[in-house]
């Protein structure tokens with residue numbers, strides 16, 4: 001196997017960094033955290049339009065940062081490598097934030113004002129009973 005040069009290896013290392021290097025993409029990754037999230041959850045968590053979020057989700061999926069799973073009419077996104085959160089935490093510390101500030105955001109799983117299947121399972125089951 002041919003030995004890779006520093007520029008070649010650097011290009012490969014930069015690919016995931018470039019893919020996540022925007023406040024919007026980092027916000028989406030933090031909102032997904034260690035679990036999984038649908039677009040409607042991200043809409044509530046971030047306060048952005050669905051089309052705008054979807055655009056970033058597509059780019060992150062294309063860059064192999066996210067993987068998705070369909071369940072009924074919902075698509076759930078999760079981080080392909082949870083270690084990306086460590087990278088984000090390390091970057092947060094460079095910006096003067098504490099690791100606790102970041103982990104508190106990551107661990108906020110359920111949002112009371114969110115109506116996604118994970119935050120409001122009861123609501124969704126009532127809805128599916130009506131549909132049946």
Ligand SMILES: [Zn+2]
Pocket residue numbers: 040041044111114115116117118119120
């Ligand atoms: Zn939710």
